[in-house]
Every structure is written in structure tokens, then in C-alpha cells.
Amino acid sequence: MEKFCGLDVHKDSVFMCILSENNEKYEEVFKTLTPDLERLRDTLVDHGVGLVAMESTSIYWYPLWNILESDFDVKLVNPLFIKQVPGRKSDVKDAEWIATVLMKDLIKGSFVPPSIIQQLRLYNRKITKLNKQLRRSEQEMDEMLQRCNIRLSNYVSDIGCKSMKKVVQAIAKNHLNPDYLLSLVHARIVRKSGAETIRASLTGTFTSVDIEILRMIVEDINFHHDQLEFCKKELLKLCYQHFNLQMELLVTIPGVKEHAAACIISEIGTDMKFFTSATALVGWTGLRPRNDQSAGKIKGRKTLHGNKYLRLMLVQCAWGASRTKGSAFMARYQRFRKRMHHNKALIANARKLLVIIWNILAKKEPYFAQAI
Known part of the structure; x- marks a missing residue:
């Protein structure tokens, strides 16, 4: 019984x-x-x-x-x-x-990946959390600089760029001379905004406490960077050790590089028997539009809830594929942009990417360019 x-x-x-x-x-x-x-x-x-x-x-x-x-x-x-x-x-x-x-056999089990995939997931999801913590630390750094009237962030495209890092590390070591700080800024930034403007943006007022707090923030940023590099290195090492073939197949897709391929494997694994079709995988990821319709009227087509880590990486890959010259994804994105918002066009490309990924892993064949 x-x-x-x-x-x-x-x-x-x-x-x-x-x-x-x-x-x-x-x-x-x-x-x-x-x-x-x-x-x-x-x-x-x-x-x-x-x-x-x-x-x-x-x-x-x-x-x-x-x-x-x-x-x-x-x-x-x-x-x-x-x-x-x-x-x-x-x-x-x-x-x-x-x-x-x-x-009564009324329920079915959820997808629980094998042990090695779970280990990869730990690294991949730690990388996502470390990126968020790094961004928060960089924002805290910029707030501290603004408090001391250092306005370099007004003239750079990214507060985490090399010029910002060099300037902040110099200030943390008590090098406050504007001319010395100016020499640490990339020449392209100086040419774009003018040397006098950049020098003025690097002239601030500091107390000993300001410098100490800034030093602690720099230590936090360096710590997050070191952990990120370690996790990425170990993630790739495990992926190539256990899934070398799948890694080589996935990087043939436009927009998918080594780290992206490792992230994809860490979330869905390599055995597609858990997902009976590409449509099932798309729904599990949360890239399928919901069917919210009543009395013949469509009330919404927002995507479903799903694996947020995989969805985030696929959207980034879709953006890269959409900017790859000569790729079918670029033509597809441009075609969709004529009749829908930029974000919707990216989601459509991310969905197509996932369908291709399912077929590559299921058939163990490389990607070949074709009209999509």
C-alpha cells in the first residue's frame, strides 16, 4: 500500500x-x-x-x-x-x-536543479547582490564628495569610472591639491569640459572626519570589487570544469559572452528535460505576456513573475545582441521599435534569445544566423 x-x-x-x-x-x-x-x-x-x-x-x-x-x-x-x-x-x-x-496527483513539483547547478547559483546570485552593494557604496561616495564640494561626478558619465576612483583614493590619502587631482583625470574628460572647470570641480573643503569617512567608503568599494572578481572567477572555473561544451555553444549567440553564458547555465542548468518545451522555459523565466482579457478587451500584457536573476541577464544580453551589427537581433529590434516602446522591443528579443538557448542546449548545436 x-x-x-x-x-x-x-x-x-x-x-x-x-x-x-x-x-x-x-x-x-x-x-x-x-x-x-x-x-x-x-x-x-x-x-x-x-x-x-x-x-x-x-x-x-x-x-x-x-x-x-x-x-x-x-x-x-x-x-x-x-x-x-x-x-x-x-x-x-x-x-x-x-x-x-x-x-490524488493534483500537483507537480517545481524545478530543483542538481547540486552543481545550485553551487553555480550561489556564485551568480552573490554577484548580483555584490553589484547592488557596490552601486550603493559608490552613491554614498558621491554624496560625501558633494558634501565637500567636489563636483567631478557632474562631468563624468559614471561615478564608478577610473578617474573618479583615482581622485577619491588620492583624497583618502590626504592629497587635496586641485592640480594634482586634475592630473589623475582622464584627458578626454578634461578636453570635453575644460581644464579650469575640472580644476574648480576638484577644489573642495575637507575636515579630518570627512577624509576618514571617505577612506572607509573606499575600503568598502575595494572589498566589493575583490569579492566580485573572486565570484566571477570561481563561477567561470566551475562552468568550464563541468559544462565546457555548453559554454562553447552559448557564446556563439550574439550578445552572450562568457559571464552571461555562465549565469544562464547557473539558473536553468543544461538538461532541458526539466522544461518540456521552449515555451515552458519562457513562462518559468517570466518573459511570457500574461493573458489578462475580459469581455473581448485586453486589459494588460505585462510579463509574468519568474526568475529575476535570469531575466535580468537575458535583457542585458538582448541589449547587446540588438547592438551587434549585422545580427538578426539588431534587425528585429529596429523592426519592433517602429511600433512599440524600447523596453518592449528588448523583452521581445530577450524572449527570442531564451528560445534559441533552449534549442541549443537541447540539441547541443551551435547558433547559426538566420532571419528571426
Whole structure:
């Protein structure tokens, strides 16, 4: 007789309910410490459970998945896809409901990548967070400079450019002479705005506290840079070690370079059996327009929620492909720009890129240019 288990996962507790085909039920609550989770696994083994389902609650499902996946057929289920029991709500009832819909085969598991892909994901998502932290530190640096009346950011295109870095590092070392700071600025910036203007923008008023705070901000920026370089290096190292063929195939696509290919592999893996079609992958990523229509009127065509890390990288790749001369993506972007907004045209190219990526990984064939 087959038995099914539903797990309602929380930060400090796991509610378990085991159901059998003859409606026998066994319920128990476990803590989330490793010994308790191992005892939960032993309990499932003792009851002869074959299939287990649990909700993907934040990050709390990871430890439980790692302990159970080797002994059971585990399904990770999006809570939105499980209807809650009507009436008074309780965690035990939630676990029972999960076990019930699992026994009736009314739910399907979410995509959980293999261990090596999960390791790549950790690097890729850390890179995304480090980029955000780096930008915040650079903005804090510019605010500090503006407070001291250093206005160089008014004349550069990016506050994180080399000229800004050199000037700030010099100020942090107490080199405040405007002529010396001017010598650190790139000649193109000086020619564009004029030497006198740039010198005036580098003439400020500093206190010892201002310089100390600026020094701490510079240390933060350097720290984020070092961590970014390390994560990127390790990400590429792992990708070439385990997925060398797939990396070589993906970089044949216009707009997709080494780092982008590594990011794509870290989010979707290389085995396309998890996604039955390119359309399924597009929907999972959140690049498919929603179908919001009523009484024959289209109320919205915004994209769906999906994997934000993959979507961000695909849009960047689509922008690069749209600017690659002679590519089909450039012609496609220009064609779409005649009748839609720039952002919509980019999303359309990102969607097409993902379809091509699915076919390349599924067929293990390089990209070849054609009309799209």
C-alpha cells in the first residue's frame, strides 16, 4: 500500500502528515535542527513512505530537501498552486492538505536543479547582490564628495569610472591639491569640459572626519570589487570544469559572452528535460505576456513573475545582441521599435534569445544566423 507525506515547512518547525490509500493518517511536529530532521527522515522510512511533497517556503526548505532527496521521491511545490483547506486554518491541516493533493496527483513539483547547478547559483546570485552593494557604496561616495564640494561626478558619465576612483583614493590619502587631482583625470574628460572647470570641480573643503569617512567608503568599494572578481572567477572555473561544451555553444549567440553564458547555465542548468518545451522555459523565466482579457478587451500584457536573476541577464544580453551589427537581433529590434516602446522591443528579443538557448542546449548545436 503506497503512502504519501505532506510537509508544511516553517523556520523553527516542520509539520508532517502521512496518508495511506486506505485513509490512515499519522501526524507529528518536528523542529528544524539537523538531528530532528534526521529523525523525520527515519520516521518516513519506518512508515514506508514513497512520495513526499513540501512547500517552497523561503529558504527553509533547503536543509530538509538535502536530507530527504537521497531516500525519497520529493516534490517541491509552489504554495500558490496548493489551495488551502477552507475553514479554520492550522499548520497541521496544511500538511494534511499537501499530503491529500499529493495522493490524488493534483500537483507537480517545481524545478530543483542538481547540486552543481545550485553551487553555480550561489556564485551568480552573490554577484548580483555584490553589484547592488557596490552601486550603493559608490552613491554614498558621491554624496560625501558633494558634501565637500567636489563636483567631478557632474562631468563624468559614471561615478564608478577610473578617474573618479583615482581622485577619491588620492583624497583618502590626504592629497587635496586641485592640480594634482586634475592630473589623475582622464584627458578626454578634461578636453570635453575644460581644464579650469575640472580644476574648480576638484577644489573642495575637507575636515579630518570627512577624509576618514571617505577612506572607509573606499575600503568598502575595494572589498566589493575583490569579492566580485573572486565570484566571477570561481563561477567561470566551475562552468568550464563541468559544462565546457555548453559554454562553447552559448557564446556563439550574439550578445552572450562568457559571464552571461555562465549565469544562464547557473539558473536553468543544461538538461532541458526539466522544461518540456521552449515555451515552458519562457513562462518559468517570466518573459511570457500574461493573458489578462475580459469581455473581448485586453486589459494588460505585462510579463509574468519568474526568475529575476535570469531575466535580468537575458535583457542585458538582448541589449547587446540588438547592438551587434549585422545580427538578426539588431534587425528585429529596429523592426519592433517602429511600433512599440524600447523596453518592449528588448523583452521581445530577450524572449527570442531564451528560445534559441533552449534549442541549443537541447540539441547541443551551435547558433547559426538566420532571419528571426
